[in-house]
Amino acid sequence: MSELVLTDQERARAGARLVTLLDRYxxxxxxxxxxxxxxxxxxxxxxxxSVPEKGIGVDGLFDRIExxxxxxxxxxxxxxxxxxxxxxxxGVAAYAEAVAATINQNCNFWQLSPAASVVERSVLEWLxxxxxxxxxxxxxxxxGGSLATLQALATALEDRVPGFRxxxxxxxxxxLVVYTSVEAHRSVDKAAAILGIGLDHIRHIAVDDQNRxxxxxxxxxxxxxREAGLRPWCVVATCGTVATGSVDPMDAIADLCxxxxxxxxxxxxxxxxxxxxxxxxxxxGGAARADSxxxxxxxxxxxxLEAGCLLVRDGTTLRAAYAFESSYLTxxxxxxxxxxxDYGPQLSRNFKALKVWSAxxxxxxxxxxxxxxxxxxxxxxxxxxxxxxxxxxxxxxxxLTAICFAxxxxxxxxxxxLLETLAADNTALLGPVMINGRHGIRACITNHRTTTEDxxxxxxxxxxxxxxxx
Amino acid sequence: MSELVLTDQERARAGARLVTLLDRYxxxxxxxxxxxxxxxxxxxxxxxxSVPEKGIGVDGLFDRIExxxxxxxxxxxxxxxxxxxxxxxxGVAAYAEAVAATINQNCNFWQLSPAASVVERSVLEWLxxxxxxxxxxxxxxxxGGSLATLQALATALEDRVPGFRxxxxxxxxxxLVVYTSVEAHRSVDKAAAILGIGLDHIRHIAVDDQNRxxxxxxxxxxxxxREAGLRPWCVVATCGTVATGSVDPMDAIADLCxxxxxxxxxxxxxxxxxxxxxxxxxxxGGAARADSxxxxxxxxxxxxLEAGCLLVRDGTTLRAAYAFESSYLTxxxxxxxxxxxDYGPQLSRNFKALKVWSAxxxxxxxxxxxxxxxxxxxxxxxxxxxxxxxxxxxxxxxxLTAICFAxxxxxxxxxxxLLETLAADNTALLGPVMINGRHGIRACITNHRTTTEDxxxxxxxxxxxxxxxx
Numbered sequence: 001m002s003e004l005v006l007t008d009q010e011r012a013r014a015g016a017r018l019v020t021l022l023d024r025y026x027x028x029x030x031x032x033x034x035x036x037x038x039x040x041x042x043x044x045x046x047x048x049x050s051v052p053e054k055g056i057g058v059d060g061l062f063d064r065i066e067x068x069x070x071x072x073x074x075x076x077x078x079x080x081x082x083x084x085x086x087x088x089x090x091g092v093a094a095y096a097e098a099v100a101a102t103i104n105q106n107c108n109f110w111q112l113s114p115a116a117s118v119v120e121r122s123v124l125e126w127l128x129x130x131x132x133x134x135x136x137x138x139x140x141x142x143x144g145g146s147l148a149t150l151q152a153l154a155t156a157l158e159d160r161v162p163g164f165r166x167x168x169x170x171x172x173x174x175x176l177v178v179y180t181s182v183e184a185h186r187s188v189d190k191a192a193a194i195l196g197i198g199l200d201h202i203r204h205i206a207v208d209d210q211n212r213x214x215x216x217x218x219x220x221x222x223x224x225x226r227e228a229g230l231r232p233w234c235v236v237a238t239c240g241t242v243a244t245g246s247v248d249p250m251d252a253i254a255d256l257c258x259x260x261x262x263x264x265x266x267x268x269x270x271x272x273x274x275x276x277x278x279x280x281x282x283x284x285g286g287a288a289r290a291d292s293x294x295x296x297x298x299x300x301x302x303x304x305l306e307a308g309c310l311l312v313r314d315g316t317t318l319r320a321a322y323a324f325e326s327s328y329l330t331x332x333x334x335x336x337x338x339x340x341x342d343y344g345p346q347l348s349r350n351f352k353a354l355k356v357w358s359a360x361x362x363x364x365x366x367x368x369x370x371x372x373x374x375x376x377x378x379x380x381x382x383x384x385x386x387x388x389x390x391x392x393x394x395x396x397x398x399x400l401t402a403i404c405f406a407x408x409x410x411x412x413x414x415x416x417x418l419l420e421t422l423a424a425d426n427t428a429l430l431g432p433v434m435i436n437g438r439h440g441i442r443a444c445i446t447n448h449r450t451t452t453e454d455x456x457x458x459x460x461x462x463x464x465x466x467x468x469x470x
Numbered sequence: 471m472s473e474l475v476l477t478d479q480e481r482a483r484a485g486a487r488l489v490t491l492l493d494r495y496x497x498x499x500x501x502x503x504x505x506x507x508x509x510x511x512x513x514x515x516x517x518x519x520s521v522p523e524k525g526i527g528v529d530g531l532f533d534r535i536e537x538x539x540x541x542x543x544x545x546x547x548x549x550x551x552x553x554x555x556x557x558x559x560x561g562v563a564a565y566a567e568a569v570a571a572t573i574n575q576n577c578n579f580w581q582l583s584p585a586a587s588v589v590e591r592s593v594l595e596w597l598x599x600x601x602x603x604x605x606x607x608x609x610x611x612x613x614g615g616s617l618a619t620l621q622a623l624a625t626a627l628e629d630r631v632p633g634f635r636x637x638x639x640x641x642x643x644x645x646l647v648v649y650t651s652v653e654a655h656r657s658v659d660k661a662a663a664i665l666g667i668g669l670d671h672i673r674h675i676a677v678d679d680q681n682r683x684x685x686x687x688x689x690x691x692x693x694x695x696r697e698a699g700l701r702p703w704c705v706v707a708t709c710g711t712v713a714t715g716s717v718d719p720m721d722a723i724a725d726l727c728x729x730x731x732x733x734x735x736x737x738x739x740x741x742x743x744x745x746x747x748x749x750x751x752x753x754x755g756g757a758a759r760a761d762s763x764x765x766x767x768x769x770x771x772x773x774x775l776e777a778g779c780l781l782v783r784d785g786t787t788l789r790a791a792y793a794f795e796s797s798y799l800t801x802x803x804x805x806x807x808x809x810x811x812d813y814g815p816q817l818s819r820n821f822k823a824l825k826v827w828s829a830x831x832x833x834x835x836x837x838x839x840x841x842x843x844x845x846x847x848x849x850x851x852x853x854x855x856x857x858x859x860x861x862x863x864x865x866x867x868x869x870l871t872a873i874c875f876a877x878x879x880x881x882x883x884x885x886x887x888l889l890e891t892l893a894a895d896n897t898a899l900l901g902p903v904m905i906n907g908r909h910g911i912r913a914c915i916t917n918h919r920t921t922t923e924d925x926x927x928x929x930x931x932x933x934x935x936x937x938x939x940x
Contacts, residue, residue, distance in 0.1 A: 002841060002918040002919045003833065003837040003840055003841060003918075004560040004561055004772055004829070004833055004837055004838070004841055004918045005496075005560075005561045005918075005919065006496075006561035006562070008493075008496075008497075010561070011492065011493060011496060011561070012489075012493070014561075014562065014565050015485075015488070015489035015492060015493070015565075016489075017565075018485070018488075018489075018565050018568055018569070019482075019485035019486075019488075019489065021569065021572075022481065022485060022568070022572060023478075023481060023482070023485070025572055025573075026475075026476075026478075026481060027478075035581075038584035038585070038807075040806055043584060043585060043588045043806060044588075044806060046585075046588045046589060046592045047588065047591065047592050047595065047806075050592060050595070050596055051592070051593075051596045051827075051830045051831070051834075051835055052830070052831065052834050052835065053834050053835050053836050054834040054836060055831065055832050055833040055834030055836075055837060056831050056832060056834075057832060058562070058832060060831070060832070061562060061565075061828055061831050061832040062565075064831060065569060065828070068585065069569075069573075069585045069586075069589065069824070070573065070585075071585075072584045072585035072588075073573050073575055073583065073584065073585050073586065074575065074581075074582055074583060074584075076573065076574045076575065076576070077572075077573075077574070083582075084576070084582070086574075086576050086582070086818070088574065089571055089572065089574045090474040090475075091474055091475045091476035091480070091481070091484075092476070092484065092528070092531060093571040093572065093574070094568040094569070094571045094572045095484050095487075095488050095531075095532075095568070096571075097567040097568055097570070097571035098488055098492070098564040098565070098567055098568040098571075099488070099491065099535060099539075099564070100567070100774070101559055101563040101564045101566075101567035101568075101774035101825070102491075102492060102495055102547075102559065102563065102564045102774075103495075103539075103540065103543050103546065103547075104546045104547070104556075104558065104559045104563070104774045104775055105543055105544065105546065105775075106546070106554070106556050106775060111505075111544075112544055112553075112554070112556070113543065113544060114508035114513060114542045114543065114544075115508070115513060115516075115538065115539045115540075115541075115542035115543050116539075116543065118513045118514075118516045118517065118542075119516060119539065121517065122516045122517050122520060122521070123521075125517065125520070126520055126521045143613045143617075143776075143816055143819075144816050144817065144818045144819070145817070145818070146815060146816050146817045146818070147613075147815060147816060150815060154664045157666065164663075164666070164668070165663045165668065165669055166668055166669050166670045167668040167670050167671075168639060168645075168662075168663070168665070168666040168667045168668025168670075168671065169638060169639040169640050169642075169666035169668075170639050170642045170645040170646065170666070170667065170668055170671060171642070171645065172639075172640045172641070175640040175641065176640065185817075186794050186795075186817075187817055189794060190792070190794050190815060191815070192638075193634075193635045193638070193794075194624045194665070194791075194815055195638070195664070195665060195666055196627065196634070196638040196639035196640070196665055196666035196667075197638045197640065197666075198634070198635065198636055198637040198638025198639075198640055199635055199636050200636045200637050200638075201637075201638065201640060296818075298818065302474055304570070304571035304572075304574045304820065305574055305575075305576060305818055305819065305820035305821075306613075306816075306818065306819065306820045321664075322660070324656050324659060324660050324663075325656075336510055336513060336514060336517075337508075345616060345617060345620060345660060345661070345664055346613055346614050346616050346617060346776075347614065347615070347616045347655075347656075347657060348556070348614045348615070348616070348766075348768065348775055348776065349613075349614070349775065349776065350774065350775035350776045351775075354539070355571070357521075358531055358535070359474070360521045360522075361521070361522065361525065361526050361530070361531050361534060362525050362526060362527060362528060362530070362531040363473065363474055363525040364521075364522050364523050364524040364525035364526075365521055365522065365523050366523050366524060366525075367473040367474055367525060368474070370473055371472060371473060371474055448472040448473075448474045448475075449472045449475065
């Protein structure tokens with residue numbers, strides 16, 4: 001037998017250890033530390049001991065995971081983990097990932113993964129319906145929002161730059177320009193840099209007093225670039241900016257893109273999936289007019305990392321950007337199955353769709369809608385609490401679930417200290433933020449476990465005298 | 471309680487179902503079909519039923535997985551799954567992935583994932599030592615070999631193109647040119663197209679009679695491009711071509727790159743990890759002279775998909791290509807921990823290192839070396855068997871574990887039919903190949919479960935009269 005397979009006995013042992021670990025992890029959550037202090041000496045042994053010649057076996061592995069890995073990991077599933085945009089995995093995440101790892105389907109072309117191909121399509125068609133794209137849309141699950149944005153921009157290049165695949169960007173008489181707002185996620189800059197567009201060809205458009213892209217300023221920037229002999233090419237609008245959750249004016253931007261013949265990509269990594277809730281359609285329904293949209297099921301669908309998504313209105317343009325011939329693969333199109341290697345930069349791909357699909361099946365859309373709606377309500381509760389507290393100020397309107405606030409008169413260092421204090425006494429893990437040059441604190445309730453009691457607890461702590469060590 | 475969390479009872483049930491599924495899957499493997507015929511009517515129900523409003527619960531989910539997903543998935547773990555370069559996951563894969571999904575560490579910056587940061591570093595330092603890179607090297611785990619190559623080329627752009635981040639490729643007076651062989655993986659073309667280099671600026675250099683890049687032809691192509699006013703920039707050499715497993719002459723190419731001041735990337739996605747075996751150092755040890763190398767732990771380390779890797783000799787160049795400032799993240803460098811978002815295109819990243827590290831811990835390096843060595847030996851057994859069989863011809867020398875052969879006088883269609891027959895009667899899943907315009911069949915033993923008996927069984931079937939339906 002292969003030396004890399006478990007015996008029946010070892011497999012039984014591994015199963016028992018896993019079940020115990022998962023159960024204990026869940027039961028210990030309420031009393032766990034949201035941000036444990038890492039034991040650096042212990043972690044350093046991971047480097048010093050490095051990789052053993054002889055294996056330590058199943059029990060040795062689980063011991064090591066429980067003794068070294070778990071205590072030195074953040075408790076993302078804690079109900080007061082409210083930093084960045086990262087949530088606790090849903091309840092079937094571990095099981096779905098274990099199955100995916102076992103069957104190890106390669107989601108490159110369908111013959112190697114028939115069920116996976118249809119499951120991914122099912123998830124993508126459902127996401128398409130949520131954002132209101134037409135049935136001509138196609139998409140692909142990605143390694144997250146940053147890669148989805150990069151893949152969208154590469155699609156826009158192939159679609160809008162004549163001869164792009166053959167000559168690339170290397171013979172641009174009129175350099176392309178991409179527009180986004182000053183509040184956009186840095187992944188837009190990063191993608192544009194990686195793709196050879198260059199930061200000199202990105203315009204960061206000013207925002208209005210609600211942190212939304214200023215469409216008049218966008219229009220003026222486009223005009224100025226055309227006059228300068230550059231070629232306006234693409235606008236990246238944000239549906240839920242990472243700092244404040246603001247939503248760019250989708251319809252006005254879509255009108256302008258149509259008039260100016262620009263590709264419109266909507267970065268919906270944080271906010272797009274709030275479209276699960278009917279009441280958000282007025283605010284962000286215009287995202288359906290985009291040429292492409294990125295979403296992150298590993299945020300609001302609480303899939304474990306990584307599960308990003310790119311949807312493109314005209315699916316043929318997505319395929320045109322990524323389909324390549326290859327001498328050792330023979331593939332044909334199929335009415336039911338999809339060869340996802342023709343829709344993105346990867347050849348070998350794992351079965352990301354299983355964890356998304358499994359959770360939707362097990363819990364149903366209703367449960368996700370309810371959880372999402374609750375995060376919106378808790379955010380309003382948090383915002384009202386901040387507003388009602390002397391000495392605290394909201395730094396921005398709370399549109400979605402990001403609550404940005406400052407302690408009046410506190411410096412950047414004092415805010416940093418406060419964040420550390422709140423984490424150290426296990427009040428909550430919140431994050432730093434800077435808005436219009438003002439430093440502050442940001443809570444983001446991308447957490448289906450957070451309760452009104454959690455918010456009350458945090459607010460009570462924020463109202464204590466001598467909150468700042470000064 | 472959150473509607474997306476399992477109750478204690480549901481969790482116990484999910485654990486029991488998972489343990490049973492994993493056990494049954496393993497026990498059923500010997501009798502399983504390597505390539506089941508997909509039940510299209512059943513798969514179509516996944517689209518028609520789509521996503522339910524009310525969840526079907528834990529048992530409903532496991533039933534659906536067992537009834538619809540598993541029977542319509544290929545059996546990658548079958549000992550005669552010998553198609554493409556895809557192997558059965560090692561024995562702890564499912565457990566490691568379940569733990570990773572549960573703790574859901576975001577491996578972007580270390581404060582959110584201290585243990586994960588050190589585990590990834592431990593894996594990368596071990597891989598660095600395997601390929602013989604200096605300790606100045608840094609790397610990152612990626613979503614596979616194609617992305618690793620793309621990330622390598624983007625690093626080479628940042629390093630070798632003055633002002634790349636600011637101006638991109640949009641003002642190239644002298645277009646950059648990248649060189650690879652006609653036998654290189656298509657991901658090189660794909661990456662170059664996506665990155666705006668353009669297929670017109672890729673040279674596919676001829677190979678010698680052992681399918682290795684012809685260095686004289688490479689040198690001539692570089693000279694010709696310089697004379698034409700283009701700018702030779704990068705060579706992608708292959709350590710294990712996907713079709714035949716040939717290894718480009720690393721030292722001669724490294725000499726030329728040094729002389730010509732070109733970035734040398736080695737695509738070691740398939741072959742690089744054979745360096746686990748001392749006896750391969752003569753053949754591919756020169757890969758250590760590269761500026762960057764891509765590896766695929768999801769191939770020879772039998773990690774479940776996805777686990778690719780990029781290593782860059784001078785780690786500062788990798789960081790220079792991917793580190794960006796961001797207003798809402800404050801990060802500082804740390805002697806023990808690494809912020810991996812500064813080493814690749816993603817911000818949010820999952821804990822890919824856990825599955826690689828877990829298997830190395832549980833089984834030890836010795837076990838991987840033994841498994842790798844066995845795949846090399848089985849490949850020689852297979853090759854000898856083909857050579858000893860009248861009517862079959864090897865299409866290429868067997869350097870690693872890819873065995874390419876043809877039925878003498880058979881057409882492309884006949885080879886395709888033969889592949890289908892072998893899969894249908896469960897002899898083996900092999901793949902198609904084309905070498906020097908000649909169609910044939912390719913077996914690739916990236917499989918730690920394959921035995922000499924499996925090879926004998928396949929050879930016996932290939933020796934049967936009336937193998938071809940003609």
